[in-house]
Amino acid sequence: MAKPTDRTPPVSVAAPNCFSCQWRQRSEWCVLAREDVQILNEHKITSTFEPGQHVFRQGEPCNGVYSIVAGTLAIRKADVHGNAVLVRMRHEGETLGYRDFFAGGVFTTSAEALEPARICFIDKRSVRALLDRNPALGLGFLRRLASDLQKAEDALLMSSVLTTRTRMAHLLLSLKDRYAIAQDDGSLTMRLPLSRQDIADILGSRTETVARIIQALEKDGVARFSGRNVIMPDLDLLLDEIEPAGD
Amino acid sequence: MAKPTDRTPPVSVAAPNCFSCQWRQRSEWCVLAREDVQILNEHKITSTFEPGQHVFRQGEPCNGVYSIVAGTLAIRKADVHGNAVLVRMRHEGETLGYRDFFAGGVFTTSAEALEPARICFIDKRSVRALLDRNPALGLGFLRRLASDLQKAEDALLMSSVLTTRTRMAHLLLSLKDRYAIAQDDGSLTMRLPLSRQDIADILGSRTETVARIIQALEKDGVARFSGRNVIMPDLDLLLDEIEPAGD
DNA sequence: GGGGAAACCTGACATATGTCAAGTTCCTCT
DNA sequence: AGAGGAACTTGACATATGTCAGGTTTCCCC
Numbered sequence: 001m002a003k004p005t006d007r008t009p010p011v012s013v014a015a016p017n018c019f020s021c022q023w024r025q026r027s028e029w030c031v032l033a034r035e036d037v038q039i040l041n042e043h044k045i046t047s048t049f050e051p052g053q054h055v056f057r058q059g060e061p062c063n064g065v066y067s068i069v070a071g072t073l074a075i076r077k078a079d080v081h082g083n084a085v086l087v088r089m090r091h092e093g094e095t096l097g098y099r100d101f102f103a104g105g106v107f108t109t110s111a112e113a114l115e116p117a118r119i120c121f122i123d124k125r126s127v128r129a130l131l132d133r134n135p136a137l138g139l140g141f142l143r144r145l146a147s148d149l150q151k152a153e154d155a156l157l158m159s160s161v162l163t164t165r166t167r168m169a170h171l172l173l174s175l176k177d178r179y180a181i182a183q184d185d186g187s188l189t190m191r192l193p194l195s196r197q198d199i200a201d202i203l204g205s206r207t208e209t210v211a212r213i214i215q216a217l218e219k220d221g222v223a224r225f226s227g228r229n230v231i232m233p234d235l236d237l238l239l240d241e242i243e244p245a246g247d
Numbered sequence: 248m249a250k251p252t253d254r255t256p257p258v259s260v261a262a263p264n265c266f267s268c269q270w271r272q273r274s275e276w277c278v279l280a281r282e283d284v285q286i287l288n289e290h291k292i293t294s295t296f297e298p299g300q301h302v303f304r305q306g307e308p309c310n311g312v313y314s315i316v317a318g319t320l321a322i323r324k325a326d327v328h329g330n331a332v333l334v335r336m337r338h339e340g341e342t343l344g345y346r347d348f349f350a351g352g353v354f355t356t357s358a359e360a361l362e363p364a365r366i367c368f369i370d371k372r373s374v375r376a377l378l379d380r381n382p383a384l385g386l387g388f389l390r391r392l393a394s395d396l397q398k399a400e401d402a403l404l405m406s407s408v409l410t411t412r413t414r415m416a417h418l419l420l421s422l423k424d425r426y427a428i429a430q431d432d433g434s435l436t437m438r439l440p441l442s443r444q445d446i447a448d449i450l451g452s453r454t455e456t457v458a459r460i461i462q463a464l465e466k467d468g469v470a471r472f473s474g475r476n477v478i479m480p481d482l483d484l485l486l487d488e489i490e491p492a493g494d
Numbered sequence: 495g496g497g498g499a500a501a502c503c504t505g506a507c508a509t510a511t512g513t514c515a516a517g518t519t520c521c522t523c524t
Numbered sequence: 525a526g527a528g529g530a531a532c533t534t535g536a537c538a539t540a541t542g543t544c545a546g547g548t549t550t551c552c553c554c
Contacts, residue, residue: 077400083408087400102386103393108400135382139349142385145392146350152399153324153334153355159406160451161330164511196532204407209511211533227520227532411541443502456541458503474502474550 016046016069016120023069023093028140036130043126049113056097058110064123066096071117072193076201077109086201088151089114089193091178098141099148101127114193159204167203168213169241172223172232180232188235192228263293263316263367270316270340275387283377290373296360303344305357311370313343318364319440323448324356333448335398336361336440338425345388346395348374361440406451414450415460416488419470419479427479435482439475 018024018041024032032040046069049055055066058078070092078084087109090096100107101124131138158167180190192199196207203210217223222238224231232238265271265288271279279287293316296302302313305325317339325331334356337343347354348371378385405414427437439446443454450457464470469485471478479485 077404079404079408081408083404085404085407087403099393099396102389103397108397131386135385138382138385138389139378142349142389142392145389145396146346149346149392149396149399150350150355152396152403156334156399156403156406156451157324157326157330157332159403160332161326161328204403206512207532208513208534212511215533453542454502455504455543459541462503 016118017041018044021069023067026093027067028095028137028144029067031134031136031140032130033134036133039126039130040122044120044122046118046120049117049119051113051115053113055111055113055117055119056107058107060107062097062100062105062107064121065098065101065127066111067120067122068092068094068096069118069120071119072114073111073117074114074194074198075109075111084201085204086194086198088148095141095144099145102141102145114198164203164205164209165213165216166242168199168210168217169222169238171199171202172230173238173242176232176235176238186234188232190230190232192230194228263365264288265291268316270314273340274314275342275384275391276314278381278383278387279377280381283380286373286377287369291367291369293365293367296364296366298360298362300360302358302360302364302366303354305354307354309344309347309352309354311368312345312348312374313358314367314369315339315341315343316365316367318366319361320358320364321361321441321445322356322358331448332451333441333445335395342388342391346392349388349392361445411450411452411456412460412463413489415446415457415464416469416485418446418449419477420485420489423479423482423485433481435479437477437479439477441475 018029018037024030024037024040029037029040044067049071055073056062058076068090072092073090073096075087075090075096076084077087090111096111096119097107100109158170162170175192175194176188176190179193180188182188194202196210200207200210214223214225218225220237221233222241224233265276265284271277271284271287276284276287291314296318302320303309305323315337319339320337320343322334322337322343323331324334337358343358343366344354347356405417409417422439422441423435423437426440427435429435441449443457447454447457461470461472465472467484468480469488471480
């Protein structure tokens, strides 16, 4: 089998069931009545994506919303010169693309699988029908957008008042919640879902700078890196990074 | 009369009429039926604010939304150390505070009048009642939030890929649309609604850096500054700043 | 008009980070 | 296993920007 690349078309898979979907019940879609779940179930299209494949690309028309059944996606935004930032990550259970769906119908970001992913697509017409029948669904998206906006503003604030090293510490701490596993000796280990370039794009920096910060963190005993594997011997040391001493 | 300071309470004024309000018809509120405008009209509270006064402060509970009848506000966000960024500006006709209203009820930003302002407050109960009766109102806020989020992401991208000088050019160009007046000789003049500190907070920079950038822009003939007054002799020079030559 | 505070500017200096150019390691495919 | 390439690291250097300290201007209130 050929290696899946960015250009490999996504694979449609046997449809999972929206009724029994564990994620539906914890997301915006939990407000749907039984017959509306039926609509969802009939119209969704489920596909799988390998790491590196795009779910959608900046500039393409937005013809519906997506829901992640499994996997992690990177949401990137690029300017005209190709410079990109990694705006956020999206994980299983989250809905995707609703921002551009409500804003105007063209994707202003790209979504790329970081891990093997399984994703449901719900087309425009179905979403509109569901919104018409369930005002609470719209309010759910409203809440979600409001919280996304808060996070974006937090990121904006952080990017202008914190050093790159401190933002790196923030990033490690947020990744820890999802990816780290505790070892017997009290340390934490995790495998990063992100390349150095991805990290640089999140920090608004360069890979060389990321490498230097990693070097510095290792020197100070805060974390040890080996490729994408990280060992954090003491969580308190990381917490100290984001909460300056004596403050 | 004492000079209005940050602590001077806002002044409630004779209520303007929502039915005839020119802004209502161009905003989210335009979808309201006649009897709903009546609700708005009865429950809104209109106040005036002098420059420097706060409409609301980060951390306060959010008990409703605001609508700007006249004036310009600065929306700021601060971290625990008091570092602040100026997240955005809001002008007459815009609604205010809906983000925190939908997200959870605590203001995550502060709003401060930059010019004398007149602002209507619509309390929580009235907003909820209007939302219940007008699903389209919720969709209107949805669209607005989606576009705010887009702008926030644009700002995030710009802050990490553009130089401070280029962002300054972007800022001047966006302020021009609202504040600049064309002179007979083809140049543009405007009076900035922002202090150097405000500009630095927008650029994610320092007042000293802003002063240096101003110096550089004057040296290159792009703009001339005298306090808050700016003369832009040639718009093309400013546009060149944001679109690097030969690109 | 004068005093005082706030806003603003300037210079000298330190430093974080970008840039460029080699290396090295790691991974994948044949 | 070996070849090739991508990802990553390292070093030398340039530079934008922060920091600090001092000075000037502007504005407001008495």
